[in-house]
Amino acid sequence: MVQRLAKPKVTLQYLEAMLESELPDDSAILLNTPTIIIGGSRDQFFAEAMVEAHAYAPNLKTAIFEGETHMFPIERAKAVKKIVSGFLGLEDIFALHARTEIL
DSSP states (O other): OHHHHTSHHHHHHHHHHHHHOOOOSOHHHHHHSOOEEEEETTOTTTHHHHHHHHHHOTTOEEEEETTOOTTHHHHTHHHHHHHHHHHHTOHHHHHHHHHOOOO
């Protein structure tokens, strides 16, 4: 599977399908679902889509890191974890876990 996905033609087909996709008819569900988009301002694939999504759904939370690319979530995993944890309300759980001793 990984070998297949690494082929440029497969990647291109995947990206084209994503760009051609439309929101479902009941987009109110999407607009009312708590959502966060995390990415880099220099994302080669989705930078423009992140801006468009925010314009479409103003209540959408975004965390766009200036100067970062599509690889940002891998390169800055700790920053992504902190943002996602905060969004999900898990900050206190992680802090508690870090202070818990396992006997």
